[in-house]
Amino acid sequence: xxxxxxxxxxxxxxxxxxxxxxxxxxxxxxxxxxxxxxxxxxxxxxxxxxxxxxxxxxxxxxxxxxxxxxxxxxxxxx
Numbered sequence: 001x002x003x004x005x006x007x008x009x010x011x012x013x014x015x016x017x018x019x020x021x022x023x024x025x026x027x028x029x030x031x032x033x034x035x036x037x038x039x040x041x042x043x044x045x046x047x048x049x050x051x052x053x054x055x056x057x058x059x060x061x062x063x064x065x066x067x068x069x070x071x072x073x074x075x076x077x078x
Contacts, residue, residue: 005052038064047078
């Protein structure tokens with residue numbers, strides 16, 4: 001499974017590692033993904049989902065159903 005947030009679709013970012021001598025080398029900045037078992041009130045069941053920690057904070061603020069609806073994600077298929 002690729003490292004992609006199932007709610008927001010966030011994935012790795014290409015960046016540069018800059019040394020003290022300013023030599024630049026490519027590096028990947030991965031998304032901080034977590035497996036979480038969240039209660040989905042509208043579906044009346046638990047949903048096991050892989051999401052970024054930033055999305056997890058937003059879920060705690062807005063609620064899982066409201067945030068998924070805002071992003072256009074169907075939780076019944078997860």
